[in-house]
Amino acid sequence: MSDFLQHECGIAMMRLKKPLQHYIDKYGTAFYGLNKMYLLMEKQHNRGQDGAGLANIKLDVPAGSRYISRVRSVDSRPIHDVFSRIMPRFEGLTTEQLQDAEFLQREFAFTGELFLAHLRYGTYGKNEVENCHPFLRQNNWRTRNLVVAGNFxxxxxxxxxxxLVALGQHPKEEADTVTILERIGHFLDEENQLLFDKLKKDGIDDHREISARIGESLDVQKILTHAANSLDGGYVMCGLIGHGDAFVMR
Structure with a gap:
């Protein structure tokens, strides 16, 4: 790195180490993770008042179920706005439903185990929701989904x-956040393809098994080493991958 960060956006990342039902049984609430994220974001309130965002990933959900959720806001009170758009969806549920982790994770967003939040201190670009982190790179394969938030x-x-252009990509803009997201995403795709080809060569024909094994074998450090090789400047970033891996790099 050649430059120091001249501003301090806020970042918070958390992973629940036990299933959601454990927190319901022990603490009496399904919102243990959301409550902790609210506190972590409020503690950094003064770091970024131009916008806020929160992403969540559910682990071990069946195909056909949404497992990545994200809310972003540029409201005058962005943290409050983010949570005011998440929590009302649980209103009207019975006590039994609020104590049923399987039901909540099947029916409601933001009931997953992996969280990533960002508070924006705007220095470049307009104060629009499209400029708020976390940024999301979507794919139909879990191990190719990428969520990134950072301070650059x-x-x-x-x-x-x-x-990126030389690789044949067609980036939608030149912003550093999008560029870094797509750079990490490129090497994430490459690693996925290498593992897929290797597992096929090893004689595994069941693509569902291949997908599961890719999630077990993905070398996140290798991906980030390649992605960061050409980065010049100051940065700290956090990321989530769709199957549940997470990282911090600076």
Whole structure:
């Protein structure tokens, strides 16, 4: 890195180490994770008042169920706005329903185990919700989904953008956040394909088994090492991958 960060956006990441039902049984609430994230975001309130965002990933949900959720806001009280758009959906539930983790995770967003939040201190770009983190790169394969939030002061955004173009990509904008998201995403895709080809070569024909094994074998450190190789500037970022891996790099 050649530059120090000149501003301090707020970032918070948390993973529940036990199933949701454990927190219901022990603490009497299904919102243990959401409550903790609210506190972590409020503690950093002064770091970013231009916007806020929260993402959540559910683990071990069946195909056909939404497992990645995200809310972002540029309201004058963005943290309050984010949670005011999440919590009302649980109103009207019975006590029995609020104590049933399987039901909640099947029917409601933000009942997962992995959380990532960001508070925006705007320095570049308009104060629009599209500029709020976390950013999401979606795919139909869980291990190719990527959620990223960070604090950047990159000095070679143009170079990184041109590297993406040279790979054959067509980035939608030159912003450093989008460029970094797509750069990590490129190497995430490459690692997925390498593992897929290897497992097929090893004689595994069941693609569902291959997907599960990719999640077990994904080398996140290798992906990030390749992605960060050309980054120049100051940065700290957190990320979530759809199957449940998470990372912090700086």
């Amino acid at each position: 002061n990159m000095t070679n955004t143009d170079e990184l953008f041109q590297k």
